[in-house]
Amino acid sequence: MGAATMLLYAGMIDDGADFYIADCPFSDFKAQLAYLIKKDFKLFPGLLLPIGDLILRFRDKYSIRNVSPISVIENIKHPILFIHSRKDDYILPTMTQELFEHAKGPKMLYLAENGRHAQSFNENPADYERVIDEFLEKYVGHALPVRM
Numbered sequence: 001m002g003a004a005t006m007l008l009y010a011g012m013i014d015d016g017a018d019f020y021i022a023d024c025p026f027s028d029f030k031a032q033l034a035y036l037i038k039k040d041f042k043l044f045p046g047l048l049l050p051i052g053d054l055i056l057r058f059r060d061k062y063s064i065r066n067v068s069p070i071s072v073i074e075n076i077k078h079p080i081l082f083i084h085s086r087k088d089d090y091i092l093p094t095m096t097q098e099l100f101e102h103a104k105g106p107k108m109l110y111l112a113e114n115g116r117h118a119q120s121f122n123e124n125p126a127d128y129e130r131v132i133d134e135f136l137e138k139y140v141g142h143a144l145p146v147r148m
Contacts, residue, residue, distance in 0.1 A: 001026075003022040003023050003024060003025035004022075004025040004026050004029070004067070004069050006020060006022060006025075007020070007022055007025055007069040007072070007073060007076070007080075007099070008067070008068075008069050008072060010072075010075075010076045010078070011069065011071075011072025011073055011074075011075040011076050012072055012075070014077075017078060018078060018079075018140060019078055019079040019080070019081070019135075019136070019139055019140055020076065020078060020079070020080045020081070021080075021081045021083065021132065021135070022080060022081070022082050022083065022096070022099070023083040023084070023118065023120060023121075024083065024084050024085065024088060024091050024096065024117060024118055024120070025069060025082070025091070025095065025096060025099060026069070026091045026095045027068070027069055027070040027073075027095040027096070027098045027099050028067075028068045028069070028070050028071075028095075029064055029065075029067035029068060030049060030053075030064045030065055030067075030068070031095070032091060032095070033045065033049060033052070033064065034049060035092065036090075037049075039089075049064065052064065053065070069099060070098060070099060070102055073099050073102045073103050073104075074102060074103070074104045076103060076104075076105055077104075077105045078105060078106075079105065079106040079107065079108075079135070079138075079139035079140070080103055080105065080106070080107045080108075081107070081108045081109075081110065081131070081132065081135040082096050082097075082099060082100045082103075082107065082108070082109045082110070083096070083110045083111075083112065083120050083128070083131070084096035084097075084110075084111055084112070084120065085111070085112045085114070085115040085116060085117065085118075085119055085120045085123070086111050086112065086113060087114070087115060087116055088115075088116055088117045088118075088119075089116065089117070090116070090117035091117060093111060096109070096111075097109070097111075106139050108131070108134070108135050108138070108139075110127075110128070110131040112124040112127065112128065113127075
């Protein structure tokens with residue numbers, strides 16, 4: 001949820017960051033929950049999501065539908081590097097592709113060939129670092145001197 005939270009924050013508040021790197025974000029929490037309920041529990045999310053949303057609104061004072069990076073992605077003006085593993089079956093790579101397509105500012109997309117959820121770096125370290133260097137050189141003016 002870190003990448004999605006970062007995108008939500010960046011899209012709602014101009015925090016002064018020079019750039020963003022979003023590794024395997026979801027585009028919409030409601031859609032993500034619906035996918036996981038169907039995939040993992042083989043249940044129909046149409047009934048569970050409204051109940052869960054009602055509980056969240058009562059207890060925590062927010063709605064599932066407010067956790068939607070896709071709804072604020074167009075507000076981000078600083079460069080964004082979107083990263084996702086093609087084989088991720090926890091958060092589908094199509095969500096990152098959707099965010100990339102809707103982003104209006106400078107952007108790059110890297111879909112790693114290997115790895116599942118949050119494993120793009122672990123399974124593709126050389127390509128991962130190369131893409132980050134390319135992104136930083138293109139949008140920030142220099143690559144990071146320290147390797148991950």
